[in-house]
Amino acid sequence: MLAVRLGIRNLARHRWRTALTLAGIALSVALMVWSLAFIEGWLGQMVRAATSVDTGQLQVQTAGWADTPRPYHALTVDADLLGTVRAVEGVVEVSPRVELFGIIGHEQRSQVGRVVGVHPDLETAATPIADGIVDGRWLADEAAPLGAPREVVLGESLARKLRVGAGDELVVFAEAADGSLGNDLLVVVGVVRTGNFAVDQQSSFVHIDDARFLAALEGRANAILVRTDDLDRASSVADAVASALGASRDPEGLDEEEAVVRAWPELLPGIFQIITVSRSSFASMYVFIYLVAAVGILNTQRMSALERRREFGVLVAVGMRPRRLLRTLLVEALVLGGAGALIGCGLGAAIAGYHATAGLNLELFTDQTSFSYMGVAFSDRLYAELGVRTVVEPVVVMLGVAVLSGLWPAWTAARLEPAPTIAGRTT
Amino acid sequence: MTTTPGGAPSAETVMDDAAQPIRVEGVTKVFRQGPLEVHALRGVDLVVDQGAFAALAGPSGCGKTTLLNLVGVLDTPTTGRVIVGGRDVSSLSRGEAADFRLAHVGFVFQAYNLVPVLIAYENAEFTLLLRNRDPAARRQIVEPLLERVGLGDMMDRKPHELSGGQQQRVAVVRALATQPSIVLADEPTANLDSAASDELIDLMLELNRELDTTFLFATHDRAVLDRTPWVIRMLDGRVVEDGASR
Ligand SMILES: Nc1ncnc2c1ncn2[C@@H]1O[C@H](COP(=O)(O)OP(=O)(O)OP(=O)(O)O)[C@@H](O)[C@H]1O
Ligand SMILES: [Mg+2]
Numbered sequence: 001m002l003a004v005r006l007g008i009r010n011l012a013r014h015r016w017r018t019a020l021t022l023a024g025i026a027l028s029v030a031l032m033v034w035s036l037a038f039i040e041g042w043l044g045q046m047v048r049a050a051t052s053v054d055t056g057q058l059q060v061q062t063a064g065w066a067d068t069p070r071p072y073h074a075l076t077v078d079a080d081l082l083g084t085v086r087a088v089e090g091v092v093e094v095s096p097r098v099e100l101f102g103i104i105g106h107e108q109r110s111q112v113g114r115v116v117g118v119h120p121d122l123e124t125a126a127t128p129i130a131d132g133i134v135d136g137r138w139l140a141d142e143a144a145p146l147g148a149p150r151e152v153v154l155g156e157s158l159a160r161k162l163r164v165g166a167g168d169e170l171v172v173f174a175e176a177a178d179g180s181l182g183n184d185l186l187v188v189v190g191v192v193r194t195g196n197f198a199v200d201q202q203s204s205f206v207h208i209d210d211a212r213f214l215a216a217l218e219g220r221a222n223a224i225l226v227r228t229d230d231l232d233r234a235s236s237v238a239d240a241v242a243s244a245l246g247a248s249r250d251p252e253g254l255d256e257e258e259a260v261v262r263a264w265p266e267l268l269p270g271i272f273q274i275i276t277v278s279r280s281s282f283a284s285m286y287v288f289i290y291l292v293a294a295v296g297i298l299n300t301q302r303m304s305a306l307e308r309r310r311e312f313g314v315l316v317a318v319g320m321r322p323r324r325l326l327r328t329l330l331v332e333a334l335v336l337g338g339a340g341a342l343i344g345c346g347l348g349a350a351i352a353g354y355h356a357t358a359g360l361n362l363e364l365f366t367d368q369t370s371f372s373y374m375g376v377a378f379s380d381r382l383y384a385e386l387g388v389r390t391v392v393e394p395v396v397v398m399l400g401v402a403v404l405s406g407l408w409p410a411w412t413a414a415r416l417e418p419a420p421t422i423a424g425r426t427t
Numbered sequence: 428m429t430t431t432p433g434g435a436p437s438a439e440t441v442m443d444d445a446a447q448p449i450r451v452e453g454v455t456k457v458f459r460q461g462p463l464e465v466h467a468l469r470g471v472d473l474v475v476d477q478g479a480f481a482a483l484a485g486p487s488g489c490g491k492t493t494l495l496n497l498v499g500v501l502d503t504p505t506t507g508r509v510i511v512g513g514r515d516v517s518s519l520s521r522g523e524a525a526d527f528r529l530a531h532v533g534f535v536f537q538a539y540n541l542v543p544v545l546i547a548y549e550n551a552e553f554t555l556l557l558r559n560r561d562p563a564a565r566r567q568i569v570e571p572l573l574e575r576v577g578l579g580d581m582m583d584r585k586p587h588e589l590s591g592g593q594q595q596r597v598a599v600v601r602a603l604a605t606q607p608s609i610v611l612a613d614e615p616t617a618n619l620d621s622a623a624s625d626e627l628i629d630l631m632l633e634l635n636r637e638l639d640t641t642f643l644f645a646t647h648d649r650a651v652l653d654r655t656p657w658v659i660r661m662l663d664g665r666v667v668e669d670g671a672s673r
Contacts, residue, residue, distance in 0.1 A: 002556055009544035310539050317501055317536075318601065319529025319557050321522050419501040422536055423492065 007332035010304060011339075018336070021300045025340025025398060026347060028293040032286060032394035033348025037356065037384035039282055043275050044385050047231055050271050051264045053127055053196040056095070056225035057234040058263040060085060060241065063248075064256030065222055071100055072177040074220035075259060081245075082224070088244050090228050090237035095119060095126035096221035098211040102174030102182075104204060106162045113158055114203045115174055117211020117221075126227045129194055129205065135159075136166030136190035143209035150210040152186040155200040156193040164188050172204075174214055182214040231264070238263035290401050293340075297405040301333050305409040312413050313421030322414040329410035330403055337402020341395040349391050355384040448608045448641050449475035449498055454507030456493050456664075467493040468504070469664035475609075475643055480635045483645040484652055485661035491645035492613055494661070498643065499532050499611045500524045512608040529557055533602025535612035535644075540598035541586040547593075548573065548582040551600040558605060565604075572600045576630060592623030596630065603634065612644035616651055628654050 011018040051057050064073035075081075077096045085094050098117035103110050120139040124130040130138040134156060144150045152170060159165065168188045176182040186206065194200055212218055228237045238261045242249045247259035254260060265272040305312070312325060359381030456468040467490045475481055483491040496502040497509050500516045501524075508517050512531045519527060528534075533554075541550045551573055552565040560568075573582055576596040586594055595615055602610050612631070616624035628651050635642050652658055660668035 006542070006544065013544055311542055314534075314536060314540060315542070315553075316525060317499070317528065318534050318554055319525050319532075321525045323522065324557075417502075419496045422539075 001331075003328040003331035004335060006328060007335035010308075010332060011336055014304070017300055017303070021296045021336060022340045022343065024296040025293050025337060025402075026344035028289050029341045029344025029394045029398050030348035030351070031289060031344075032397075033345055033391055034352045034355075034384070035282070035285075036390045036394065037348075037352035037386050038360070038382065039278065040387060040390055041356070041383050041385040043278060044231065045383065047264065047268075047271060047275070049195060050268055051231070051234075052227075053129055053194045054198050055264060055267045056126060057228040057231060058226045058238040058241065058261060059267060060224040060226065060245065060247065060259055060261050061222065061251075062256060063251040063254035063258050063260045066251035066260055066262060067256075069099065069101075069222070071098075071175055071215045071217065071222065072179075073256060074098070074177065074217050074222050075224070076219055077221045077224065078219070084244055085224060085226060085241055088237065088240045090230070090233055090240065091226055092229050093122070093126035093227040095122040095225045095227075096208065097123075097223050097225055098208055098215060098217055098220075099222045100174040100182075100211060100215050102172055104158070104162065105171045105173075106164050106168060109162050111158060111161055112202075115152075115172060115211060115214070116203055116205050117208040117214075118205055119208050123205075126225055129192055129199070132192040132194040133190050134193045136188065138190055138192075139205060139207055140189075143207040149185060149187040150206060151189045153190040153192055153205040154188055155203045156191055157197075157201040158204065159188070159191045166190060172214070176214065176216045177220075178216045180216070182216070184210070184214050234263040235265065286397070290397060293337075293398065294401050294405040297333060297337060297402055298408065300336065301329070301406050301409040304332075305329065305413045309413070309416060309421055310424070312416055313418045316416065317418040317422060326410045326414035329413055330406050333402045333406025333410070334399060337398050337405075338395075341398035341402075344398075345391055345395050348394070349386060352384045352386050352390070356386050357383075359383045446477045447474050448477055448512050449473065449643065450508075450510040451494070451498065452508045452510070454494075454497060454504040454509060456490070456497065456502070457505045466664055468497075471507075471664075471666055473659065473666060473669070475641060478635070478639045478641055479657055480632060480642045480655065481644075481657040481659055482652055482655040483643070483659050483661060484647070485667075487647070489661040490664045491661060495611050495613050495643070495645055498609070499534060500527050529554060529605065531608050533605065533607040533610040533640075535595065535598045535602050535610065535615045537614040538591075538618045540601075541594055543586055546583050546585055547578060547589060547597045550586065550597050551582075551604060554601055554605045568604055569600065572603060573597075575634075576600055590623070591619050592627055595619065595623075595627055599627075599631065599634070603638065603640065606638075607640065609641045609643060612642070614645055614647065616646065616648055621650060624648065624651060625654070 060075065062073045062075055064070070082094050082096065085091060095118060100115040102113065102115055104113045120141050124138065139151050139153055149169070154164065162170070164170065166188055170186045170188060171183065172186055173181055173183045208221070212220070226241065228234050238249060242261040245259055245261070247261050248254055249261055251260045315325060316322060361381055451471050451473040454468055454471045455466070458465040458467055471494060483494060485491055497504050498511060500511065500519060503518055508515055510516070516524070516527060542553070545553070548569065552569045555565045555568060573579055576599060578593060578596055581589060581593065589597065616627055619627060631642055632654070634640065646652060658670040659666055660670070
């Protein structure tokens with residue numbers, strides 16, 4: 001293709017100018033790829049931390065629970081229902097939960113807290129909570145036999161506030177589904193640290209059958225937590241679960257007992273909003289970076305076009321249509337932008353790829369030793385996430401920027417009058 | 428559709444006289460430079476016959492380039508009509524004019540004819556490329572022509588690796604490759620020494636005879652005029668002597 005041939009050779013003709021412009025474009029794109037990978041890594045880490053421990057990526061609930069979490073808004077849960085949900089493509093694990101709010105006391109101290117009833121084995125598969133045991137052990141698989149004390153695992157901060165550890169006894173009062181006040185004696189078997197403040201500061205975990213007994217919720221659960229394999233697919237998996245159950249995706253306008261399937265953006269609207277806001281505020285940074293690259297391309301193409309006026313005059317004189325000249329010069333700008341973008345993409349992906357496995361040590365930038373945002377603690381290493389979008393988007397945008405910046409010089413060139421240009425009459 | 432100021436037939440009309448590829452009728456050209464009006468052509472009538480080899484001569488500023496540009500559809504007359512290859516080209520759009528030039532007119536300019544980043548062969552085939560001819564067809568036309576003008580072993584050279592005369596010969600091949608009805612050349616020898624200048628004129632004369640292509644060019648050069656069978660003398664925007672009889 002003539003345009004590509006002309007483009008490459010004209011760029012090769014001014015090695016230094018081309019090299020400098022290419023370097024500018026490549027650095028812009030590399031910076032874009034790298035920072036996008038970190039932003040995605042950071043946002044992903046935040047959502048994963050929030051969803052993996054506390055909510056799962058989606059939940060099956062009743063419409064009433066979605067509106068107000070009271071114990072009597074509960075679903076009847078049996079093996080069939082769990083099997084149906086688990087069979088949906090994209091669902092990895094399911095864990096039914098009874099969630100109660102009440103008062104947990106030890107000697108003179110008491111705290112308002114959440115009592116979460118779980119199947120210890122299902123919960124271990126669905127969330128990493130059991131991995132966070134820092135004292136004692138996780139709940140036994142079977143509920144306590146009649147007369148034996150019921151087991152509880154406490155969030156670390158809650159345990160500290162109550163000044164209890166493994167082996168200590170607690171009293172719990174919680175609202176039951178029938179409106180009565182359930183109470184029970186529990187023995188602390190473990191303390192857990194998850195990094196999620198909602199869990200560590202407020203939650204206690206008991207066997208689901210013990211919670212059902214406490215809340216008079218025989219055979220029922222307030223929510224079925226669902227773990228999926230891919231955060232980005234949570235909403236589509238939620239759709240599939242909803243259709244498998246004949247449930248709705250939106251609690252609006254449903255009867256209280258009807259089942260509804262909600263994905264993490266609905267379960268954690270605050271976090272979802274943070275993500276949207278972060279992405280759009282980083283977008284303004286992109287605009288600035290690309291503006292710098294655009295000025296580079298514009299300058300190069302403008303200088304090149306000015307130097308080659310007489311050449312363009314001859315080309316149009318011998319019969320090249322002005323439109324074709326315009327197209328040719330746009331392709332030249334595309335060649336320049338494309339070459340720079342590919343170099344930059346390779347560079348950015350290489351650096352981001354390194355940081356995706358090695359992580360970036362945040363302690364380099366601050367002497368703080370723990371990092372948290374929106375109630376979610378981060379590890380001291382931030383891992384970049386190199387997805388297809390992270391790599392392709394900056395390149396595609398740069399190609400667009402190249403065409404746009406090439407437009408004005410190309411347009412001016414295509415409007416040259418051949419006769420005075422060849423005579424050297426134009427200024 | 429376009430109509431000339433005189434209410435003459437439209438641009439699409441084919442004139443019956445195809446034996447006269449160039450007809451200039453009552454043409455004036457006025458350039459405006461701010462408040463100033465420059466009368467570059469003050470009423471020119473000219474007919475050039477098929478297969479002619481004609482030179483425009485005259486002092487600097489007499490209007491040679493202006494007239495060549497009108498005939499080459501690089502510019503439009505202020506009044507009058509220009510008919511090339513039987514078609515009124517007095518008022519074509521920019522795109523139409525480019526297409527017309529590509530189809531009917533070959534150009535050789537004084538200097539900087541060639542695209543610096545393209546080799547001689549690529550420059551020579553450029554007009555055929557614009558006409559979207561396939562590579563084999565282009566090669567079939569361009570290679571023999573380059574051989575013919577004595578550049579058979581320099582086809583891979585960039586313009587800056589060729590002498591001025593060699594560059595002009597590449598431009599001649601580019602002009603002839605599309606088999607245009609006319610070839611226009613504005614001072615094609617002005618940047619050449621006398622030997623190279625003689626060679627170029629001889630070459631153009633030979634090609635004129637071999638291909639029966641009409642050549643019209645402008646020159647100051649006495650030596651060139653001496654070898655030219657038909658000299659059209661201009662003075663101050665008018666044709667003062669049409670040496671067709673010579
Ligand atoms: N685009 C233009 N704008 C203003 N004046 C012009 C323009 N083109 C030509 N002229 C004027 O028109 C007149 C004729 O110019 P033209 O270039 O046709 O002369 P010429 O015979 O080719 O001269 P030379 O032998 O020096 O090339 C000159 O006075 C010139 O200054
Ligand atoms: Mg001139």
